[in-house]
Amino acid sequence: xxxxxxxxxxxxxxxxxxLTVALGFLLGRIRRRAIALGAVTGCLLAGLALxxxxxxxxxxxxxxxxxxxxxFALGYRVGPQFFRGLKKDGxxxxxxxxxxxxxxxxxxxxxxxxxxxxxxxxxxxxxxALTQSAVIGVAGDxxxxxxxxxxxxxxxxxxxxxxxxxxxxxxxTILCAILLATVLPRVVGRDLAADSAELARELDQADxxxxxxxxxxxxxxxxxxxxxxxxxxxxxxxxxxQQAQLGRRLYITRVRRAGRLLPHDxxxxxxxxxxxxxxxxxxxxxxxxxxREIGPEADDVELLGYRTETVHVVxxxxxxxxxxxxxxxxxxxxxxxxxxxxxxxxAQFPLRGSTTLDRGDTxxxxxxxxxxxxAARRIGTPVPTSFATDMIWVGLGIFLGGCIGIPALHxxxxxxxxxxxxGALIMGLVFGRLRxxxxxxxxxxxxxxxxxxxxxxxxxxxxxxxNAGPSFSRGLEQAGWGLLxxxxxxxxxxxxIGFAVGHWLMRMKLPILLGVLAGAQTTTAAIGAINESAKxxxxxxxxxxxxxxxxxxxxxxxxxxxxxxx
Numbered sequence: 001x002x003x004x005x006x007x008x009x010x011x012x013x014x015x016x017x018x019l020t021v022a023l024g025f026l027l028g029r030i031r032r033r034a035i036a037l038g039a040v041t042g043c044l045l046a047g048l049a050l051x052x053x054x055x056x057x058x059x060x061x062x063x064x065x066x067x068x069x070x071x072f073a074l075g076y077r078v079g080p081q082f083f084r085g086l087k088k089d090g091x092x093x094x095x096x097x098x099x100x101x102x103x104x105x106x107x108x109x110x111x112x113x114x115x116x117x118x119x120x121x122x123x124x125x126x127x128x129a130l131t132q133s134a135v136i137g138v139a140g141d142x143x144x145x146x147x148x149x150x151x152x153x154x155x156x157x158x159x160x161x162x163x164x165x166x167x168x169x170x171x172x173t174i175l176c177a178i179l180l181a182t183v184l185p186r187v188v189g190r191d192l193a194a195d196s197a198e199l200a201r202e203l204d205q206a207d208x209x210x211x212x213x214x215x216x217x218x219x220x221x222x223x224x225x226x227x228x229x230x231x232x233x234x235x236x237x238x239x240x241x242q243q244a245q246l247g248r249r250l251y252i253t254r255v256r257r258a259g260r261l262l263p264h265d266x267x268x269x270x271x272x273x274x275x276x277x278x279x280x281x282x283x284x285x286x287x288x289x290x291x292r293e294i295g296p297e298a299d300d301v302e303l304l305g306y307r308t309e310t311v312h313v314v315x316x317x318x319x320x321x322x323x324x325x326x327x328x329x330x331x332x333x334x335x336x337x338x339x340x341x342x343x344x345x346x347a348q349f350p351l352r353g354s355t356t357l358d359r360g361d362t363x364x365x366x367x368x369x370x371x372x373x374x375a376a377r378r379i380g381t382p383v384p385t386s387f388a389t390d391m392i393w394v395g396l397g398i399f400l401g402g403c404i405g406i407p408a409l410h411x412x413x414x415x416x417x418x419x420x421x422x423g424a425l426i427m428g429l430v431f432g433r434l435r436x437x438x439x440x441x442x443x444x445x446x447x448x449x450x451x452x453x454x455x456x457x458x459x460x461x462x463x464x465x466x467n468a469g470p471s472f473s474r475g476l477e478q479a480g481w482g483l484l485x486x487x488x489x490x491x492x493x494x495x496x497i498g499f500a501v502g503h504w505l506m507r508m509k510l511p512i513l514l515g516v517l518a519g520a521q522t523t524t525a526a527i528g529a530i531n532e533s534a535k536x537x538x539x540x541x542x543x544x545x546x547x548x549x550x551x552x553x554x555x556x557x558x559x560x561x562x563x564x565x566x
Contacts, residue, residue: 025458028041048162068398068424073428076428083433084360103494119139119143119157119562121161124162134554135165135554141559185514192533199509221278224278232270237266254303266335315361326353333374337371343364357379389445394444518543
């Protein structure tokens with residue numbers, strides 16, 4: 001053990017950081033059904049253990065670097081939904097999220113004030129009970145700016161933030177998931193699965209288009225020789241409209257006549273002996289039975305060999321925003337083009353005919369290249385698949401955010417500022433919104449966002465844990481195991497208040513309400529457990545806007561509770 005400490009970790013503390021991350025991600029895989037410990041908590045626990053074992057400090061600039069990167073990425077990811085929630089139809093969900101977040105802050109402040117907790121334990125209780133990891137960094141920055149504290153006192157309080165969080169977070173996550181997925185529906189005598197199925201049916205009333213809804217639809221392409229009178233003499237447009245009326249998505253994408261490929265035209269009249277390329281969902285093709293209705297299947301490599309394309313398009317055309325997917329599907333420009341996925345706020349969103357299109361939503365369109373690209377331009381801006389991150393955009397955003405966070409106001413001798421981390425979060429929200437509105441620049445692909453967001457936070461908490469590890473035993477004695485019980489109450493009370501307001505005052509539908517509450521406390525494990533109990537993804541509809549609002553407010557609360565207890 002001394003060899004590792006003296007010969008490896010002391011001269012090369014960066015190796016200890018990466019060992020901590022590896023062990024943290026391994027611990028994070030511990031799972032019980034839909035509830036997992038999570039990589040962030042795993043990295044913090046691993047850091048506390050290895051820090052206590054080896055007592056090797058890591059430079060604080062390292063954690064600041066990763067934390068400010070994480071907050072910018074967080075703001076960038078939730079920015080479109082945060083501003084979307086400020087519109088009229090999103091305000092009820094925003095209002096309920098604010099109720100939950102403010103209730104959580106007040107409960108934690110009350111407990112900490114009654115028990116005489118300092119700013120460190122108060123912030124740790126808040127971050128763990130409300131399951132918001134960003135509180136660790138924001139509270140640490142706020143503590144560093146408090147007047148009258150010596151360097152050792154600042155370090156002690158910052159370490160207590162991590163210790164309080166580590167004690168309360170795992171139980172907070174579990175309680176939030178169990179309460180929302182199981183207990184609260186039973187309290188009001190409702191069957192979550194039945195309510196979700198009923199809501200899904202209501203939402204599906206607009207789904208007269210079978211490529212929208214739950215499940216996977218495989219698009220296939222086959223060739224048939226026209227031999228039967230049922231299609232001879234019809235135009236391609238007439239054929240496709242008749243199939244649509246029967247609930248089938250079938251399209252004639254190319255025609256060969258007398259050995260020659262004809263330019264595509266919806267007004268082509270099908271003739272005996274034509275060879276047509278028929279595209280559609282596999283189930284529709286089987287139900288139609290084209291060999292009986294059109295003629296024998298043909299093997300025409302050239303006819304079937306045209307280029308297909310899958311395009312990501314960011315919704316931005318004003319005339320399409322607010323429309324449902326079902327409405328879009330009726331547009332002529334989407335004939336022969338399949339909408340296969342919808343992503344909102346960085347996560348896959350339930351794709352239903354009643355789903356409305358918001359600015360910044362990303363649709364996945366699949367079909368012939370000559371049809372997909374024009375369709376994408378009618379919806380918004382096609383985004384080419386690129387793995388290159390626009391580092392000018394990222395670097396400038398973090399720099400500007402840090403600059404606006406530096407100036408401080410003074411209230412009662414206490415400096416109050418956004419801090420560089422808070423400024424990075426705000427600028428991330430703004431830059432994320434700009435990217436959604438003008439997606440031709442500022443590309444930050446999913447892998448890069450994951451690196452800055454998830455890995456950035458994990459590296460930050462790993463360093464926090466390593467530096468807090470040597471004082472973990474002393475800090476735990478100071479906090480006492482009663483902190484665990486207080487954290488449990490602080491997790492449950494805001495959810496009960498939010499549920500009461502949403503269920504009895506706002507009359508929200510149960511699946512949506514539960515999604516809103518999970519989003520307000522930013523508990524990813526909870527929405528997973530809710531969806532599992534609901535047996536569909538409908539509760540996710542209520543999750544995205546409150547998740548964006550909760551991330552912003554709970555992160556800010558990290559500084560607020562420090563100032564309240566100074």
